[in-house]
Amino acid sequence: MSKEKIGITVSKNDDFSDWYTQVVLKAELADYAPVKGLIVLRPDGYAIWESIKKSLDEKFAKLGIRNGFLPILIPESLLSREKRHFAGFIPQVFWVTQSGESKLGDRLALRPTSETLAYSLYSKWIKSWRDLPLKINFWNTALRAEIKSTKPFLRTSEFLWQEGHTVHTSKEEAEKEVMNILQVYKSTIEKELAIPVVTGKKSEKEKFVGAVYTTTMESIMPDGKALQMGTSHFLGQNFSKPFEVKFADKDNVENFAWQTSWGVSWRLIGAMIMTHGDDIGLVLPPKVAPVQVVIIPIYYSDEEKQKVLKKANEIQNIFVKKNIRVHVDDREELTPGYKFHDWELRGIPLRVEIGPKDIEKNKVVLAKRHNKEKLDLSFDEINEKIESILDDIQKQMLVAAKKILEKMTRDVSNYDEFKSELEKGGFLQSPWCGKEECEAKIKEETGAEIRVIPFESENSSKKCVYCNEQSVSIPIFARGY
Amino acid sequence: MSKEKIGITVSKNDDFSDWYTQVVLKAELADYAPVKGLIVLRPDGYAIWESIKKSLDEKFAKLGIRNGFLPILIPESLLSREKRHFAGFIPQVFWVTQSGESKLGDRLALRPTSETLAYSLYSKWIKSWRDLPLKINFWNTALRAEIKSTKPFLRTSEFLWQEGHTVHTSKEEAEKEVMNILQVYKSTIEKELAIPVVTGKKSEKEKFVGAVYTTTMESIMPDGKALQMGTSHFLGQNFSKPFEVKFADKDNVENFAWQTSWGVSWRLIGAMIMTHGDDIGLVLPPKVAPVQVVIIPIYYSDEEKQKVLKKANEIQNIFVKKNIRVHVDDREELTPGYKFHDWELRGIPLRVEIGPKDIEKNKVVLAKRHNKEKLDLSFDEINEKIESILDDIQKQMLVAAKKILEKMTRDVSNYDEFKSELEKGGFLQSPWCGKEECEAKIKEETGAEIRVIPFESENSSKKCVYCNEQSVSIPIFARGY
Numbered sequence: 001m002s003k004e005k006i007g008i009t010v011s012k013n014d015d016f017s018d019w020y021t022q023v024v025l026k027a028e029l030a031d032y033a034p035v036k037g038l039i040v041l042r043p044d045g046y047a048i049w050e051s052i053k054k055s056l057d058e059k060f061a062k063l064g065i066r067n068g069f070l071p072i073l074i075p076e077s078l079l080s081r082e083k084r085h086f087a088g089f090i091p092q093v094f095w096v097t098q099s100g101e102s103k104l105g106d107r108l109a110l111r112p113t114s115e116t117l118a119y120s121l122y123s124k125w126i127k128s129w130r131d132l133p134l135k136i137n138f139w140n141t142a143l144r145a146e147i148k149s150t151k152p153f154l155r156t157s158e159f160l161w162q163e164g165h166t167v168h169t170s171k172e173e174a175e176k177e178v179m180n181i182l183q184v185y186k187s188t189i190e191k192e193l194a195i196p197v198v199t200g201k202k203s204e205k206e207k208f209v210g211a212v213y214t215t216t217m218e219s220i221m222p223d224g225k226a227l228q229m230g231t232s233h234f235l236g237q238n239f240s241k242p243f244e245v246k247f248a249d250k251d252n253v254e255n256f257a258w259q260t261s262w263g264v265s266w267r268l269i270g271a272m273i274m275t276h277g278d279d280i281g282l283v284l285p286p287k288v289a290p291v292q293v294v295i296i297p298i299y300y301s302d303e304e305k306q307k308v309l310k311k312a313n314e315i316q317n318i319f320v321k322k323n324i325r326v327h328v329d330d331r332e333e334l335t336p337g338y339k340f341h342d343w344e345l346r347g348i349p350l351r352v353e354i355g356p357k358d359i360e361k362n363k364v365v366l367a368k369r370h371n372k373e374k375l376d377l378s379f380d381e382i383n384e385k386i387e388s389i390l391d392d393i394q395k396q397m398l399v400a401a402k403k404i405l406e407k408m409t410r411d412v413s414n415y416d417e418f419k420s421e422l423e424k425g426g427f428l429q430s431p432w433c434g435k436e437e438c439e440a441k442i443k444e445e446t447g448a449e450i451r452v453i454p455f456e457s458e459n460s461s462k463k464c465v466y467c468n469e470q471s472v473s474i475p476i477f478a479r480g481y
Numbered sequence: 482m483s484k485e486k487i488g489i490t491v492s493k494n495d496d497f498s499d500w501y502t503q504v505v506l507k508a509e510l511a512d513y514a515p516v517k518g519l520i521v522l523r524p525d526g527y528a529i530w531e532s533i534k535k536s537l538d539e540k541f542a543k544l545g546i547r548n549g550f551l552p553i554l555i556p557e558s559l560l561s562r563e564k565r566h567f568a569g570f571i572p573q574v575f576w577v578t579q580s581g582e583s584k585l586g587d588r589l590a591l592r593p594t595s596e597t598l599a600y601s602l603y604s605k606w607i608k609s610w611r612d613l614p615l616k617i618n619f620w621n622t623a624l625r626a627e628i629k630s631t632k633p634f635l636r637t638s639e640f641l642w643q644e645g646h647t648v649h650t651s652k653e654e655a656e657k658e659v660m661n662i663l664q665v666y667k668s669t670i671e672k673e674l675a676i677p678v679v680t681g682k683k684s685e686k687e688k689f690v691g692a693v694y695t696t697t698m699e700s701i702m703p704d705g706k707a708l709q710m711g712t713s714h715f716l717g718q719n720f721s722k723p724f725e726v727k728f729a730d731k732d733n734v735e736n737f738a739w740q741t742s743w744g745v746s747w748r749l750i751g752a753m754i755m756t757h758g759d760d761i762g763l764v765l766p767p768k769v770a771p772v773q774v775v776i777i778p779i780y781y782s783d784e785e786k787q788k789v790l791k792k793a794n795e796i797q798n799i800f801v802k803k804n805i806r807v808h809v810d811d812r813e814e815l816t817p818g819y820k821f822h823d824w825e826l827r828g829i830p831l832r833v834e835i836g837p838k839d840i841e842k843n844k845v846v847l848a849k850r851h852n853k854e855k856l857d858l859s860f861d862e863i864n865e866k867i868e869s870i871l872d873d874i875q876k877q878m879l880v881a882a883k884k885i886l887e888k889m890t891r892d893v894s895n896y897d898e899f900k901s902e903l904e905k906g907g908f909l910q911s912p913w914c915g916k917e918e919c920e921a922k923i924k925e926e927t928g929a930e931i932r933v934i935p936f937e938s939e940n941s942s943k944k945c946v947y948c949n950e951q952s953v954s955i956p957i958f959a960r961g962y
Contacts, residue, residue, distance in 0.1 A: 031602060031605070031606075033551070033552045033554075034555075034556050034598070034601060035555075035589060038554060039552070040549065040550060040551055040552065040602055041550035042617075043547035043548065043549050043617060045549075045550075046548050046549045050548065066524035066527070067527050067528070067531065068522050068523055068524050068526075068527045069526075069527050070514070070521055071514045071516065071519040071520070071622075071639045072553070072622065072624070073514075073638075073639065074515075075516055078515055091581040091582065092580075093580070093581060094580050095579040096575045096576065096577050096578075097576065097579060098575070099573075099626035100571065100572040100573055100574060100626055100628075101572065107579070110553075110577065110591075117514070121512060121521055124512070125512075125523075130812075136523075136524060141552075141553065143553070145580035145581055147581075158553060158554065
């Protein structure tokens with residue numbers, strides 16, 4: 001149980017990739033499954049996912065979205081009905097070909113996404129305008145075989161996500177829904193996970209296969225690579241036509257419906273680890289931490305032990321009444337130092353240390369995980385201030401992450417500069433003529449993609465960073481995960 | 482929109498099976514998926530599952546059980562490590578043999594249950610007694626190809642369930658966990674779903690493949706067939722040995738751990754539909770109803786409409802404050818009669834009717850779904866009594882179901898009587914010598930299985946209903962789903 005053995009043995013700056021994997025495994029968020037490319041979530045990892053789920057569920061409910069369940073198996077004939085969509089997914093589809101001892105007639109796909117299945121059902125369920133809008137969300141997993149090297153939370157062949165699918169009578173209403181969802185996502189990601197995002201559109205080349213357009217949220221990781229945090233797609237009538245999602249309007253005229261689909265995945269957990277973690281390990285924003293405050297009793301005799309544990313339990317009870325997730329670490333035979341280190345590795349936002357001397361002085365020591373600040377607080381103060389201290393930590397973590405995002409975002413209008421700046425990582429804001437040819441050339445020559453075209457940059461009259469022609473927007477270019 | 486079209490067209494007594502399917506589909510709980518044997522949950526069906534989940538999660542947390550995530554793909558080599566277990570499941574396993582365009586080296590099973598996967602991980606995670614007990618639950622789906630005819634919720638090739646897997650240092654602690662879980666299940670099923678169950682053990686022949694013994698809860702459906710409501714297994718060291726789930730005890734001696742596994746599935750929703758439904762449709766216990774009270778405003782003029790809607794919203798607000806799930810059905814162009822029928826079909830426990838005359842008289846009409854009782858209540862009374870009215874409905878539904886269970890349970894000690902009584906359906910309590918031979922003969926000759934050996938009947942000194950030798954217990958025999 002030496003520090004070396006359980007601690008992180010590499011610095012975040014020296015080897016980001018190894019650092020990340022060590023944090024995931026040693027903080028016991030996840031582990032590798034026996035099949036390559038698949039991971040398991042341990043209770044602390046899953047608890048973070050449940051926090052995200054709860055936050056989104058509450059916001060979805062306010063938008064009139066309800067949850068449902070779809071099976072994982074989709075017949076090939078259904079999956080292939082929207083041709084571009086199918087072509088986009090087919091290299092990654094897992095196929096079931098056998099059941100028990102018998103070979104299946106038609107092979108069945110493990111859901112890479114459920115548009116095709118959901119819409120074949122929607123077309124049965126929707127008869128008239130009365131049935132619309134129809135808004136259903138599905139919490140499930142999607143399966144896409146990853147050939148590239150996999151990374152827990154960021155690139156796995158099965159991932160936890162939610163996929164929402166809505167149907168509307170009008171284009172306007174559907175487009176509004178696309179934006180409402182993007183706002184819901186942004187709010188959860190910024191306010192709960194303390195990760196700032198840039199919202200905008202994907203380029204034609206990068207949009208979801210089958211969508212009219214894709215809106216997206218992008219963030220930048222400390223290693224300078226961009227990460228897509230979630231997408232909300234306007235599908236127009238691209239699916240309602242092949243899947244016959246039609247409704248009779250008030251005049252009893254039949255129309256094809258307007259649709260949206262949208263999703264975020266456990267990739268958000270990966271982004272949170274990368275954004276906030278440090279050389280000691282995980283750093284959790286209070287809102288999603290499975291344990292928000294850990295209390296460490298410190299004693300050297302049985303008499304002290306009794307006194308200290310009594311006080312620790314008192315403080316615990318105060319926190320429980322405030323709905324703070326608190327844990328008293330009363331494990332025997334482990335030193336306080338070992339415990340400090342254990343909970344720091346696990347990223348618990350606040351540690352309360354309490355020993356006999358503290359009790360005499362009517363105070364405790366508070367240690368903040370995110371900035372390593374320590375302070376003494378009287379028992380009264382801790383009762384009064386604990387909630388605002390947690391709130392402040394939550395806010396400070398977002399502010400710190402925002403500063404990094406800003407620092408890593410640069411305006412670049414010259415292609416040589418573009419290439420050299422790109423080597424430093426980060427977001428490059430560079431004017432673009434809108435032609436897929438320039439976008440493809442940039443990607444080919446530098447590895448940078450258009451990650452997002454920020455909404456506010458959609459009108460631009462500068463010169464394209466690649467061809468020098470009139471630009472139409474200022475996308476964010478970056479190399480990505 | 483005639484009554485015939487949306488209503489249930491067959492009586493529960495005349496054709497139970499068709500009645501059941503109609504209720505599932507027409508109350509919009511579920512629908513068939515394009516792949517035979519698979520179903521989809523619509524929002525009302527999924528909301529019931531979420532209620533069950535919430536109830537169990539709260540109770541699991543009190544037992545120190547946390548949730549995790551396991552991937553759906555299990556390598557064949559792992560699934561086959563416990564031989565009897567594998568042999569039991571293999572006829573029903575779906576196999577993935579292809580990913581994208583490439584054939585997989587080893588075929589991968591879609592999880593029929595996760596013992597093998599979970600325990601291969603547990604063996605890595607557990608080092609010493611400090612790591613125990615380890616208690617993790619997984620909310621996911623299991624896949625078992627159904628060859629027999631499928632039935633929504635009761636027999637489907639993919640089903641929503643939870644599977645819990647715990648590890649302990651001692652046999653005693655593990656066996657206690659098995660019973661704790663059974664109690665948790667019983668409490669949720671009786672208090673939330675209002676379905677009475679008989680708890681006890683499965684026979685050796687009927688136990689979970691790989692378990693030392695299986696405890697179970699059985700209920701009887703109105704058609705006289707038994708339904709297994711959930712099981713909690715004592716695995717002993719049957720899995721810890723092949724999977725090397727070992728721990729160092731306080732003296733640093735290595736031991737094989739003691740394990741349990743347990744699960745309930747969406748089959749509980751099927752049982753709830755069957756137990757409480759009637760010729761009009763679904764009848765929901767208030768605790769799991771997505772909407773507990775529906776308010777129907779009744780008016781014939783615009784002036785009345787305004788007045789009535791205002792009052793309806795007032796009452797709605799009162800209910801919302803009491804955390805009652807309430808809905809005002811203000812759909813235009815639909816008659817109150819149509820709405821009454823629609824919500825009755827959907828099984829909403831309470832309907833509040835409010836028209837201009839009611840407002841004059843300062844009262845509303847309350848209609849209870851489960852016993853079709855109607856009563857007038859003043860506005861004050863409704864405010865005071867609404868919660869106790871819902872509580873009473875919940876309790877009355879369980880009492881009614883208990884009466885049916887009692888009526889359908891008979892003591893039978895003679896084999897001729899056994900055969901004739903069996904034709905009437907229900908639970909037959911018959912002494913048994915404990916020999917698998919008699920059990921098998923009874924099954925072969927009558928189709929009746931030992932559904933459960935009630936705990937209180939485990940010592941019996943009567944004569945076996947089949948061979949007339951000394952009995953060891955009085956199991957419940959029945960034909961089952």
